[in-house]
Amino acid sequence: MRSTYFTPGPAELYPSVERHFREAFEQQIGSISHRSQRFRDLYQFADAQLRQLLQVPDYSAILFTSSANEIWERLLMNTVEEVSFHLVNGAFSEKLRDFSTQLGLRPITFQKPLGEGFFEQEIQLPAEVELLACTANETATGVQMRPEDIHALKRRYPQTLVTVDMVSSAPYPDLDLSLVDSAYFSVQKSFGMPAGLGVWIVSPTLLEKSKKIQAQTRSVGTYHSLPVLWKNYEKFETPETPNVLFIYVLGKVAEDMNRLGIKTIRQETEQKAKMLYDFLEETEGFAPAVKEIAHRSQTVVVADVPAPAPLLEKAKKQGLIIGSGYGAGKASQLRIANFPAVSQAQVAQLIEVLRTGI
Amino acid sequence: MRSTYFTPGPAELYPSVERHFREAFEQQIGSISHRSQRFRDLYQFADAQLRQLLQVPDYSAILFTSSANEIWERLLMNTVEEVSFHLVNGAFSEKLRDFSTQLGLRPITFQKPLGEGFFEQEIQLPAEVELLACTANETATGVQMRPEDIHALKRRYPQTLVTVDMVSSAPYPDLDLSLVDSAYFSVQKSFGMPAGLGVWIVSPTLLEKSKKIQAQTRSVGTYHSLPVLWKNYEKFETPETPNVLFIYVLGKVAEDMNRLGIKTIRQETEQKAKMLYDFLEETEGFAPAVKEIAHRSQTVVVADVPAPAPLLEKAKKQGLIIGSGYGAGKASQLRIANFPAVSQAQVAQLIEVLRTGI
Numbered sequence: 199m200r201s202t203y204f205t206p207g208p209a210e211l212y213p214s215v216e217r218h219f220r221e222a223f224e225q226q227i228g229s230i231s232h233r234s235q236r237f238r239d240l241y242q243f244a245d246a247q248l249r250q251l252l253q254v255p256d257y258s259a260i261l262f263t264s265s266a267n268e269i270w271e272r273l274l275m276n277t278v279e280e281v282s283f284h285l286v287n288g289a290f291s292e293k294l295r296d297f298s299t300q301l302g303l304r305p306i307t308f309q310k311p312l313g314e315g316f317f318e319q320e321i322q323l324p325a326e327v328e329l330l331a332c333t334a335n336e337t338a339t340g341v342q343m344r345p346e347d348i349h350a351l352k353r354r355y356p357q358t359l360v361t362v363d364m365v366s367s368a369p370y371p372d373l374d375l376s377l378v379d380s381a382y383f384s385v386q387k388s389f390g391m392p393a394g395l396g397v398w399i400v401s402p403t404l405l406e407k408s409k410k411i412q413a414q415t416r417s418v419g420t421y422h423s424l425p426v427l428w429k430n431y432e433k434f435e436t437p438e439t440p441n442v443l444f445i446y447v448l449g450k451v452a453e454d455m456n457r458l459g460i461k462t463i464r465q466e467t468e469q470k471a472k473m474l475y476d477f478l479e480e481t482e483g484f485a486p487a488v489k490e491i492a493h494r495s496q497t498v499v500v501a502d503v504p505a506p507a508p509l510l511e512k513a514k515k516q517g518l519i520i521g522s523g524y525g526a527g528k529a530s531q532l533r534i535a536n537f538p539a540v541s542q543a544q545v546a547q548l549i550e551v552l553r554t555g556i
Numbered sequence: 557m558r559s560t561y562f563t564p565g566p567a568e569l570y571p572s573v574e575r576h577f578r579e580a581f582e583q584q585i586g587s588i589s590h591r592s593q594r595f596r597d598l599y600q601f602a603d604a605q606l607r608q609l610l611q612v613p614d615y616s617a618i619l620f621t622s623s624a625n626e627i628w629e630r631l632l633m634n635t636v637e638e639v640s641f642h643l644v645n646g647a648f649s650e651k652l653r654d655f656s657t658q659l660g661l662r663p664i665t666f667q668k669p670l671g672e673g674f675f676e677q678e679i680q681l682p683a684e685v686e687l688l689a690c691t692a693n694e695t696a697t698g699v700q701m702r703p704e705d706i707h708a709l710k711r712r713y714p715q716t717l718v719t720v721d722m723v724s725s726a727p728y729p730d731l732d733l734s735l736v737d738s739a740y741f742s743v744q745k746s747f748g749m750p751a752g753l754g755v756w757i758v759s760p761t762l763l764e765k766s767k768k769i770q771a772q773t774r775s776v777g778t779y780h781s782l783p784v785l786w787k788n789y790e791k792f793e794t795p796e797t798p799n800v801l802f803i804y805v806l807g808k809v810a811e812d813m814n815r816l817g818i819k820t821i822r823q824e825t826e827q828k829a830k831m832l833y834d835f836l837e838e839t840e841g842f843a844p845a846v847k848e849i850a851h852r853s854q855t856v857v858v859a860d861v862p863a864p865a866p867l868l869e870k871a872k873k874q875g876l877i878i879g880s881g882y883g884a885g886k887a888s889q890l891r892i893a894n895f896p897a898v899s900q901a902q903v904a905q906l907i908e909v910l911r912t913g914i
Contacts, residue, residue: 223569
């Protein structure tokens with residue numbers, strides 16, 4: 199039986215993904231040279247589609263890595279000499295903070311309890327902060343940070359590099375990429391692809407910082423340092439042999455999303471999220487884990503329940519795979535991914551299965 | 557028209573690869589959690605098949621990265637405090653040496669002209685060398701280093717970590733992985749898969765060195781430091797969400813190769829290489845670029861020709877894609893990949909097309 203994955207990454211594949219892979223094999227994309235015009239065209243196509251979908255400004259680069267974890271490491275190595283600032287409210291924002299420590303940097307943490315989020319007004323950055331790390335959607339807890347709060351922070355601290363983790367939210371958040379300095383995501387979440395590709399949107403402010411660190415302070419890496427990535431990007435190439443097949447498929451998925459229109463994708467996401475949150479509010483034995491409405495994620499809905507295991511099991515029998523709570527949340531929460539790959543009808547089906555209890 | 561790729565990576569796909577991808581989609585491998593038993597089983601399967609194929613000792617780990625470029629960086633960061641030693645005879649062995657410089661280490665180079673290789677007797681390592689980097693097959697020039705020379709070096713310098721770049725040769729070389737400390741390759745060469753996965757075979761000697769550097773000297777990285785990779789490996793997991801789909805397919809390809817038998821694969825490789833070298837020796841206007849027979853690669857055959865472009869064009873019209881020479885070799889060489897994905901009949905067809913001239 200074919201299941202529907204409501205897991206927050208790896209997740210349900212976007213409906214056209216398998217077809218794009220099939221067509222890639224027909225075109226022998228797996229064998230073409232990454233130094234050929236054909237590859238450059240394919241990178242340029244993905245770049246153009248993502249640029250349109252996410253409204254990436256002309257002067258920013260769209261770089262490919264193997265994962266968001268890799269982007270975390272490259273980001274810190276390339277843009278922080280000493281001090282990064284982290285808004286931590288879950289396992290993933292915390293992990294980026296820990297990377298900073300592991301690299302010998304000095305991270306400053308502003309921490310909220312699990313399930314809570316950040317408003318712009320409560321955040322003060324010490325003068326020495328070089329990079330502010332925001333998380334548009336904390337995948338572990340289903341807490342979002344609204345674009346308006348992120349924008350206000352960048353306006354208040356124009357000299358600080360502001361980066362946004364969009365791992366489990368892009369392309370949903372209406373983030374102004376001409377204002378913030380960098381954003382990134384991996385393709386196995388909202389883009390509904392198999393895992394193995396990270397996408398890093400980088401403004402020249404980061405490149406300049408990286409060059410400065412490299413000239414004055416220390417190594418910023420080798421084949422995936424920002425200067426090397428950027429130089430290759432200028433001719434739509436990559437330093438190493440990249441995941442050509444996935445770059446091709448990502449371009450095609452982004453094209454499909456553009457055909458649908460980002461406005462439609464955002465509206466559908468909000469409609470499906472409303473269905474889920476309404477159900478959690480109205481149904482005995484269920485409650486949204488995030489109390490503050492402004493911080494409820496539209497793409498990963500987390501539910502408090504008395505006993506998750508029987509619900510996971512019941513849904514699984516109906517072919518619906520839900521995510522369990524993350525870490526400590528495993529014993530009391532469900533996580534339901536609300537990505538573009540799942541339809542309103544599928545969300546309605548999931549709600550019906552959960553409603554009828556065990 | 558479907559072409560046959562004789563390019564040295566990305567290369568012709570192994571005949572079963574497309575089917576394995578199709579079956580992966582049928583099983584929804586692209587959606588499964590990388591923290592599930594299903595993923596751990598799939599990693600363990602790939603591990604077991606590679607272990608059998610390459611005769612990897614029990615105590616060594618088989619780790620996954622995104623590329624061989626990544627392994628170069630991780631290898632140097634994790635195992636060299638100061639001095640690495642590089643046998644350089646082409647663009648790829650040179651690039652690893654350059655990574656060492658870029659990381660602030662002190663590489664020592666023993667260099668040969670393009671087209672020449674190394675015998676064990678001519679190599680002397682200064683006492684301060686921590687890591688010796690050998691290249692089993694220099695993809696740029698088609699020069700091989702024989703396992704017997706690598707083995708002799710490790711026996712002569714038992715305290716030095718010896719690593720082998722098997723990027724465009726594995727599983728062909730009969731390398732004793734219980735003797736050398738590490739070997740690695742990427743899947744888009746001899747394994748005939750699309751690019752996007754690096755495979756790193758690591759003995760505990762490397763792990764110990766990495767822990768020592770981390771404790772005493774400096775950071776060895778974050779999510780892909782050797783201690784973190786190894787800890788996850790112990791439960792057949794990866795630190796980040798990996799390229800699950802490719803790990804699945806690699807396990808299946810390695811299984812196919814085991815069914816065929818490594819002995820058969822080696823024999824067929826040598827037979828096809830002999831066909832190609834005999835043709836180059838016997839045909840006017842062609843000559844093997846590597847003069848020393850002991851150093852002629854069995855997996856990437858490089859030919860000197862007066863004018864490569866018309867030959868590349870002519871073969872292309874017949875649906876046969878040959879690699880051009882690398883770098884300076886572009887104007888005077890052809891590179892012909894002789895990987896397991898191409899059959900004797902296909903090699904014979906290529907030879908016929910080349911023989912009949914322009």
